Amino acid sequence: MSGDASEPVSVLPAQRFKLAIAYDGTDFAGWAKQPGLRTVEGVLEEALYRVLGKTVPPVPRFVVAGRTDAGVHASGQVAHLDLTEPQLAKITRLQGRHAEFPDGSPRFESASTLLARRLNGVLGMDRDVVIHAAEPAPEGFDARFSAVWRHYRYRLADAGVRKDPIVRRTTSWTTSSLDLELLQQAAASLVGLHDFQAYCKPRPRATTIRTLQAFSWERDDAGVLVARLTADAFCHSMVRSLVGACVAVGEGRLSLEEVVRLRDGGHREIDFRVMPARGLTLVEVGYPEPGLLQSRAATTRQRRSHEHVAAGAD
Numbered sequence: 001m002s003g004d005a006s007e008p009v010s011v012l013p014a015q016r017f018k019l020a021i022a023y024d025g026t027d028f029a030g031w032a033k034q035p036g037l038r039t040v041e042g043v044l045e046e047a048l049y050r051v052l053g054k055t056v057p058p059v060p061r062f063v064v065a066g067r068t069d070a071g072v073h074a075s076g077q078v079a080h081l082d083l084t085e086p087q088l089a090k091i092t093r094l095q096g097r098h099a100e101f102p103d104g105s106p107r108f109e110s111a112s113t114l115l116a117r118r119l120n121g122v123l124g125m126d127r128d129v130v131i132h133a134a135e136p137a138p139e140g141f142d143a144r145f146s147a148v149w150r151h152y153r154y155r156l157a158d159a160g161v162r163k164d165p166i167v168r169r170t171t172s173w174t175t176s177s178l179d180l181e182l183l184q185q186a187a188a189s190l191v192g193l194h195d196f197q198a199y200c201k202p203r204p205r206a207t208t209i210r211t212l213q214a215f216s217w218e219r220d221d222a223g224v225l226v227a228r229l230t231a232d233a234f235c236h237s238m239v240r241s242l243v244g245a246c247v248a249v250g251e252g253r254l255s256l257e258e259v260v261r262l263r264d265g266g267h268r269e270i271d272f273r274v275m276p277a278r279g280l281t282l283v284e285v286g287y288p289e290p291g292l293l294q295s296r297a298a299t300t301r302q303r304r305s306h307e308h309v310a311a312g313a314d
Helices: 040-052 085-092 111-123 180-190 238-250 256-265 290-300 306-311
Strands: 014-023 073-084 129-136 149-157 192-195 209-219 225-231 280-286
Touching: 014 040, 014 111, 040 085, 040 111, 040 129, 073 085, 085 111, 111 129, 149 238, 180 209, 180 225, 180 238, 180 256, 209 238, 225 238, 238 256, 238 280
Parallel strands: 073 280
Antiparallel strands: 014 073, 014 129, 149 225, 149 280, 192 209, 209 225
């Protein structure tokens, strides 16, 4: 009988695509789709539906490397998308009808190139999210779980730096004068494998154990302070909290000893400012060699415990 609960569900085979995405996060309520709010995932999903029209399910979804918070930007976000053969046929069916080479012969493009071009076409010319590239994903690739590191940049203009309205959407401001050497020392004290609960907003069933692989500060040619942070993964608000702790040290409101005590204490006992989202950009996501993608994903899915921190395990 049709519709019997015991009847197996037919799942069409799908091809996985890797997408490089950039966006200005100012007018987005973060990456993740939320009812009634404009999000990056929601805008991309709507664009995909318009490209695909009525095709055979399952409904494709974007799996992303970093679920950025509201107001956070990305210049190097990575996602993957699984498309079935009917969906791919929908994307490629008009190929050659309008695009031509100079000699008049039809121009044929790969499915991945067409996917990026058609998504960008729906998103429009004056868009705040762009698909930079799409390509067939290597075997075992998972945009989220295969990643070995994420690299973020935070821009902060302190006292004495000329305020540039051109970069106001990607730069935070403070009236304080910050000591670069103290910022560097605070950042260095946070590098390593730790439970960053004091520097995160914990989520149910989510670990706060992370390996902060690199954290440094510098001033650019305009004098703007630029923090660069790389970790295997970041928990909710972690980057902006780490930057905020460094800023408190640079202002003389928090000691280096207190930064370490917070790092090792496992909970927030000293208040400091979580920096505004607009200064933060996801710059790049790193992945292992193709042959190691699947094993990396399996390792990432294993929840880390405090025993890993005690043992200094990666």
